Amino acid sequence: MHHMDTQNLSAFEAVARLISFSKAAEQLHLTQPAISKRIANLEHHLNCKLFDRIGRQIQLTEAGRLLQPKARQILQALTDTRRDIDELQGTVAGKLSLATSHYIGLHHLPKLLKRFCQQYPDVVLDLHFLDSEKAHQAISYGDYDLAVITLPEHHQEASKTQLSAHKLWREKLYFVAGHEHELSQKKTLKLTDLSPHPAILPDYSTYTSSLIKDLFDRSGTTLTINMATNHLDAIKMMVSIGLGWGVLPESMIDKSLSKLNLKNTHLSRQLGYIHQRDRSLSNAARAFIRALQ
Numbered sequence: 001m002h003h004m005d006t007q008n009l010s011a012f013e014a015v016a017r018l019i020s021f022s023k024a025a026e027q028l029h030l031t032q033p034a035i036s037k038r039i040a041n042l043e044h045h046l047n048c049k050l051f052d053r054i055g056r057q058i059q060l061t062e063a064g065r066l067l068q069p070k071a072r073q074i075l076q077a078l079t080d081t082r083r084d085i086d087e088l089q090g091t092v093a094g095k096l097s098l099a100t101s102h103y104i105g106l107h108h109l110p111k112l113l114k115r116f117c118q119q120y121p122d123v124v125l126d127l128h129f130l131d132s133e134k135a136h137q138a139i140s141y142g143d144y145d146l147a148v149i150t151l152p153e154h155h156q157e158a159s160k161t162q163l164s165a166h167k168l169w170r171e172k173l174y175f176v177a178g179h180e181h182e183l184s185q186k187k188t189l190k191l192t193d194l195s196p197h198p199a200i201l202p203d204y205s206t207y208t209s210s211l212i213k214d215l216f217d218r219s220g221t222t223l224t225i226n227m228a229t230n231h232l233d234a235i236k237m238m239v240s241i242g243l244g245w246g247v248l249p250e251s252m253i254d255k256s257l258s259k260l261n262l263k264n265t266h267l268s269r270q271l272g273y274i275h276q277r278d279r280s281l282s283n284a285a286r287a288f289i290r291a292l293q
Contacts, residue, residue: 019059048061123287145275146289151274167272
């Protein structure tokens with residue numbers, strides 16, 4: 001086993017999962033030659049090829065496919081063991097890898113993160129900004145300890161995967177436009193009034209946009225997203241200068257925007273945190289969850 005040094009194994013695991021040497025290099029903060037070298041070492045010790053290169057593509061060989069789940073289990077077991085040993089000593093230290101959306105990271109977490117870092121100076125915070133949907137996937141792959149995200153409205157998704165999801169707060173969403181916008185001049189509006197005007201929203205793959213799309217679908221109104229960006233601060237800016245209407249959480253609405261008065265339209269989304277169900281949480285992750293709650 002000492003031949004299959006964990007560095008080689010984790011390089012293999014990353015390439016196998018991402019089916020790309022360059023993406024794996026990026027994720028592990030290594031150069032591509034370094035990744036290739038580690039794979040070559042592993043192939044040398046196991047005396048077989050793990051990847052076939054077909055043109056510019058790569059795919060796992062049969063041996064590679066056999067090794068993939070085992071590599072994941074070994075790496076996870078090592079991480080868990082290291083963690084369990086730390087737990088014994090009760091220290092809140094080590095790396096806490098955290099994924100969150102830009103919106104939550106910028107609007108909900110700064111004070112909390114500051115307090116947390118002051119309280120636990122030995123924790124190295126490894127913070128990643130990802131769309132909530134991508135963070136959801138990354139947690140199910142075991143890439144990060146915790147993610148603080150917009151939760152999918154349909155929780156059966158979480159139960160099918162090995163994820164544990166915890167609600168933290170529910171947030172109202174409002175339809176908004178710039179003050180000069182035609183829609184801002186009207187006292188009351190219906191969804192059909194919005195339809196002819198360009199919308200600036202996150203793309204359809206996001207939980208938030210799918211909520212809005214459902215709303216329009218249910219009322220038989222067409223929704224055309226004119227510009228899509230998943231960065232809510234960018235949406236806010238574009239809406240405030242009059243490029244279209246949008247939908248934003250309460251906490252972002254200020255003097256630069258006017259709330260549109262839509263009859264009987266109540267939208268909200270749930271924010272919370274997720275982690276892998278069967279992964280033992282580190283003291284640092286537990287302390288962070290306490291801080292969140």
